[in-house]
Amino acid sequence: MRRFLLMAVLVSATMAVAQTSMTPGMQNAPARKSPLAGYAGAWVGTFEGHPWMTIRLTQQGTALTGTVQHQNDIKFTDQGDIKSVGDEQMTGNVESAVLTGDGLLLTVKDTGSQQTDRYVVRLTSANTAEVRMVAMSMPPGMPKPKPWKLSRVGPNAVTPVR
Numbered sequence: 001m002r003r004f005l006l007m008a009v010l011v012s013a014t015m016a017v018a019q020t021s022m023t024p025g026m027q028n029a030p031a032r033k034s035p036l037a038g039y040a041g042a043w044v045g046t047f048e049g050h051p052w053m054t055i056r057l058t059q060q061g062t063a064l065t066g067t068v069q070h071q072n073d074i075k076f077t078d079q080g081d082i083k084s085v086g087d088e089q090m091t092g093n094v095e096s097a098v099l100t101g102d103g104l105l106l107t108v109k110d111t112g113s114q115q116t117d118r119y120v121v122r123l124t125s126a127n128t129a130e131v132r133m134v135a136m137s138m139p140p141g142m143p144k145p146k147p148w149k150l151s152r153v154g155p156n157a158v159t160p161v162r
Helices: 002-020 022-029
Strands: 042-046 050-060 061-070 081-086 089-099 104-110 117-124 128-134 148-153
Touching: 042 128, 050 148, 061 104
Parallel strands: none
Antiparallel strands: 042 050, 042 148, 050 061, 061 089, 089 104, 104 117, 117 128, 128 148
């Protein structure tokens, strides 16, 4: 009887372990990476060799948080390229970051004026991206701005100073 009881306990323990272990396919499966992970990091846009825009995004679980800094008073050529940027700097906090068919839609609230701006960031490679403002009112005759080029930089990148 003792022998039967010992066998029953061993069989039960073996079955419990077998039911909770991972299958070989599960053990070799790559970890699921969030689609937001490619956007996380520090991104810098330059104008005439100087940084004028910095976007810092940090992934926290299933969300991105961060800041956007750029020079104000941006002037454009008739073709939509940047002609000049002002000296005054705007800093905003990312209120939301949502993936859309066009890229990552950032809603940013200016820490000074409390004005809300929206940007779409589109990855063009692992270390380059384009960003454009969306839903902004354009004065009559103003050319439509082209997307601004961004490059991924280290986490301690400088803030835009001109």
